[in-house]
Amino acid sequence: MVRTPCCKAELGLKKGAWTPEEDQKLLSYLNRHGEGGWRTLPEKAGLKRCGKSCRLRWANYLRPDIKRGEFTEDEERSIISLHALHGNKWSAIARGLPGRTDNEIKNYWNTHIKKRLIKKGIDPVTHKGITSGTDKSENLPEKQNVNLTTSDHDLDNDKAKKNNKNFGLSSASFLNKVANRFGKRINQSVLSEIIGSGGPLASTSHTTNTTTTSVSVDSESIKSTSSSFAPTSNLLCHGTVATTPVSSNFDVDGNVNLTCSSSTFSDSSVNNPLMYCDNFVGNNNVDDEDTIGFSTFLNDEDFMMLEESCVENTAFMKELTRFLHEDENDVVDVTPVYERQDLFDEIDNYFG
DNA sequence: AAACTAGTCAACCGCTAGTCA
């Protein structure tokens, strides 16, 4: 297939910086007719620009909901977190920052954040320490190796460094999730085996905040959960979002619809569905025993993390199993504790 | 004051995926 050129030079289309007059023409046209039809728009609007250029000008500059000015610290944290999850998927990152465009975020990343991370000794591509050549964590998928609550300030946190117990930042992230989900139900001594004694969960109080989310998972994924504990990637629940507790039903297509409450543990992670992948119950003709598994609780990254740092700890795994059973049978209220920022800060500090 | 360098960011380019006739 032959791609038609977007901007035909022979038509004398203008390039380069937009003038206020051009902006005005574009704005008034879009106000009258709305977005779309970019190819024919320039002619209709009386602009000597290609449609692509008009669309970009609108998307990156003229749109009324665009936020201008300096990025806030929160926004910067979000960018770092989202970049760790999505890589250079600027549009995906932009969706997590209302009012910011992908182009703006891309520029900000390249001109500010990237340099700052390098200065801090963090590889902006992998989010790993640049000098950690022999670190075991280097074998982990790059996405995991980031503390999703890390801010520039946090990067300077000496205390965190001192408390690092040879786990990657990803472990902190994972344990945060565990803490968030299971709160003080988790056995302190078990946690101590992972992060050392005097763990931060000792004095956890609980708060509750529940929202509802529905997701669909194909029936093959449901079936695949039947061997609950083998941490193999083909058991993963791709595409599920963070939610708990869970109820489920199947639709006519064999998909399971999950209704769950969302739980989060830090401001930057709130509303970020990729950060959590809680369990669901797929009673699709499989034994109850088999319907509960980490495959339904964890996403790819978490699974890898379990393999790396936790799966060998039988007590810890038993704890998680118990919680999942409790949730399955509604034995206890699941009480997300994301309002307790201090709790997660403490956990983070254990891992740097 | 002029020349040079580095940083910033709007805009462009090339490509892909989705839609439709």
Add this chain to the structure above:
DNA sequence: GTGACTAGCGGTTGACTAGTT
């Protein structure tokens, strides 16, 4: 099934500005 078209994405460029020599 095929090709034309459209929208959108990520990488790159280049104009502009600020700082330095």
